[in-house]
Amino acid sequence: MPEEGAESVGSAGGVTPRGGIGGPDPAGEHLGLRTLRRYKEGVLAFGDRRAAVRFVLDRKTGRVVMPVEQAVLSAKEHVLHLPGETGCVLQVLLLMDELSNPMGHEGPDRWCAYHAAAVGAPAAGGVWAAASIEAAKTETVVFPGEELFAANGLWAEEARLVRELNGQRAEVGAACRRLLGVEVVEPVVVGVDSLGVDVRARFGVLRLEFGKWAHDEAEAKREIGVLLGRGGEGGGVA
Secondary structure, eight states: OOOTTOSOBOTTSSBOOOOSSSSSOTTOTTHHHHHHHTOSEEEEEETTEEEEEEOEEOTTTOOEEEEEEHHHHHOSOEEEEESOSTTOOEEEEEEEEEOSSGGGSHHHHHHHHHHTOOSSOOSTTEEEEEEEEEEEEOSSOEEEHHHHSOOOTTHHHHHHHHHHHTTOHHHHHHHIIIIIOOOOSSOEEEEEETTEEEEEETTEEEEEEOSSOOOSHHHHHHHHHHHTTOTTSSOSOO
């Protein structure tokens, strides 16, 4: 079993994730959104240039938030390759804007929580960007933007679910071991949405996927119960 840090690494330097329950959704529902939410790192193509980026999804709008160099904003086209150009699973066409009032927006703090970085501005000459999703595609399927550009339906309950899951880190670590085959020494849950749980490890962010869409907190707790090996009885979060 791979130890922490031994997981495969994508071309952007991040973990190549695997689905938490047997990989992709067996029913094929929400395939585009499921695929997008498996990744938090990628390669951004803008003009004739490429940059490795780390990002998060805004909870209330679904926009892609990331620190970028100033030159990114002046480019006419932006395509995010997940997890990278080599072995790309999903290409996402973005409409890029500078994030207005980053000090008053939760996106930068959320980014720092996901990527274990100190709170502050991007590197010298950089800016915070927020991108809308116009469309995305795999090798065989094209997804309209509205299928991926979605808010987290559990955003109001997310902080509570995250806090309670982080009180059960041994069970979260066991889930990573059982479902992903990865030994995570100190798992930190950083996000919960209708399709799964994001777990920060020392080498990147892992994704534990729900078997079906959780419409509310009660359904999310039932799905978490399955992830934690408690069957479908609910009570996944105390």
